[in-house]
Amino acid sequence: MSKVREQDLTFGDSLPDPTPDARHWVIYTMKREAAPYKWAGYVDAPDASLALQFAREHYGLDEACIGIIAHEHKDASDGVYSLDPLKPGNAAGDDGDSWTVFTLEKRGGNHQSAGTVNAPDAKIAIERATAAFAGPKVRSIRVVPTARIHETTESELIIWRTHDMNYKLAKGYAKDVRAKWSRFRDEKTYEQYRKDDIAKHF
């Protein structure tokens, strides 16, 4: 029987050999039809299909979304993170392969998808993407070869939309908590507490 099943917590003198870190993926989710994909987080996985499966579990459950994309971290090229909005410049041209463009509107914010450009390499892709997508707020541009972006299919997503998952959302408890507080606090006191909850504390 394995040590796990026996809960055997005795150990040898040395640790097993170090293990390599897994490939690292960046995940974006789309909340509703025609909305951009927005940065959701990261997963580590050996390949794209496991990365997406993990992403569905990790990022597709607590926020209903209708699509997830993933790319390997090393496939992203980020331009400068500017203090001020980027100047679009005038890089033109349409030769080369397709690059998917993500924009960042504020430092510490989340990248979101903006469209695609064609370019022969990452540097030119960033220049062309800046010309095409640097709106009044964009402070950084990320480009990823479109061929290296992996996407969930509709059939992979559908299973998450079929049952009530309010139990894993704060709002799923709001009604019960209010009703249960009514045994201990009057409506006005509770209302004040609830408002402070959001404004000052959480």
Next chain:
Amino acid sequence: MSGAANPVSPPDITITCDPDKLAEFEQRIADGVLIEPGDWMPDSYRALMLRMAEHHANSEIVGALPEGEWITRAPSMLRKLALIAKVQDEVGHGQMLYRVSQELGKSRDDMLRDLITGKTKYHNCFNYPCPTWGDIAMIQWLIDGAAIMNQKTLADGAYGPYVRTMNRINMEEAFHFKSGEDMVLTLMGGTKGQQIMAQDAFDRWWPIALMFFGPADKPNAEELPAMKWRMKTERNDSLRQRYVNRFAPAAMDMGLVIHVCEKDAAGLVTSKRPDEAIALDEDTGNWSFTQPDWDEFWRVIRGNGPCNAHRVALRRLSYEQGAWVRRAIGTGAVATPPAA
């Protein structure tokens, strides 16, 4: 569970770097500009940020251990589903924060090894036992509540990758806290036995929650790197006061009594008396309270808490038993499990 990153008083690292660059860096932070990975930053900033993110990541995965033990014993299907989701969230928080740490220059394997050899630490509050379901309710209400308050201030920090991760995590913490509040209200509105269970668990967790924010900062905390560089944005004592102002009246309204307790080496309460310091100062709006036992805090941080050895041993078991999976994932090579 919830990992507040409050590594105890980060050292005052002597700053040795280009003074002009440092001045520009500090001016940016003072102006409220967030730091992104490509920006120049002092080595000591990188080192402290790594230490903070790694400590936070460790806390998330160790924090999931006591709660994970209760999944099979949850009192209903709904509570079981919620607890599974919560534990999954916490491990996910660990995964995201290890990623932030990896980008600051340390491999995940090194972090997992340092955790089990005691080179790095995790949050003190996870070294205490959870003998009843009441503890699970109190952890989610009191500790996740404290974690949200702390992490909200951390989301106000200056390091972009940590800030975006914190914002993401806080969304999930809100669920942990609300389901905790729901569980405590359920117990306190329930049978006599449920109320006693909740009170006993509250006695165990109230002082731990007070310690959660860490000991008082040094008088010049604002001038030391952690606050000057906006790695943390509020003093520990100030956070603790805001916490008490919110949770003490809520607990008392539900019928819980705030006690000052003596505990044994196993972390169980041996004697208690009502905390007579609990009172509202109408002028300041602040509640006074008895400080937790700070000697106990330091004892537990040094590794001598009720559950330190067990938590670290479970991490080690998992590291050793999971090595073959990590090897398969990391190298793509066929690997086999240890003898079944």
